[in-house]
Amino acid sequence: MKLIKNLAMSIIAAGIFSACGGSKQAATTTKSNVVQESYQELDRCEKYALQKPGSRAVGEGYDYRVSYAKTYAEGQARAEMRRKIEAAILSASSEDGDGYEKHASSGNEGASVRDEGAKKNIATTQIAEGIVKNTAVVEMSKYVRNDGSYHVYVCIEYMDGISKMAENIAKQVEQQVSDDERMKMNFEFEKFRERIENELKKQK
Known part of the structure; x- marks a missing residue:
């Protein structure tokens, strides 16, 4: 009788330990698309952006609402791409002395030069903004920080490729x-397009 009692106790104990082990395993295999943030050299969105420099840009945002953090990250990515495009335009247009901003600011008075230069800066920004509107989010990472807020990375891309962008x-x-300015500049569209593309490819 004592042997039977001991055997029953062993079976019950084995069942309890088995149940505990099973519940623990289920908890560790729960999947989520948000992971605890761990500091690393580069996020996968940053690595993804580096694969196509010029036509991709990355941004990051923080907030306690994941949708807000994503919005901030998208805004930062688009701002980064605008800066890259503006820099490419200015650099490409200044090569060989045929910068369109130089010809537009060739007045005799300093005030006129400043006004025309400002107009061209505005035009360059408008061009960049128009290009950025044709981008899409292609990659995103979400992390939970120690304080419970979200850290989101977003990568955007100009989907038609860098050649079409240029x-x-x-x-x-x-x-x-203007037509007159193009003649003064000896403006050659294809060469200018190539310089734009080369400048964009230099961007990191």
Whole structure:
């Protein structure tokens, strides 16, 4: 009788330990698309953006609401791409002395030069903003920080590729320059497009 009692106790104990082990395993296999933040050299969105420099840009945002953090990250990514496009336009247009902003600011008085220069800066920004509108989010990472807020990375991309982007930028720049100015500059569209593309590819 004592042997039977001991055997029953052993079976019950084994069942309890088995149940505990099973519940623990279920808890550890629960999947989530948000992970605890761990500091690393580069996030996967940053690595993804580096695969196509010029046509991709990355941003990050923080907030206790994940949707807000994503919105902030998208805004930062688009601002980064605008800066890259503006820099590419200014650099490409200044090569060989045929910068369109130089010809537009060739007045005799300093005030006139400043006014025309400001107009061209505005035009460059408008061109960049128009290009950025044709981007889409292609990659996103979400992390939970120690304080419970979200850290979101977003990568955006100009989906038609860097060559098409350079072509569209060059076309818009060409439209900003009068026929007379194009003649003075000896403006060659294809060469300018190539310089824009090369400048964009340099961007990191």
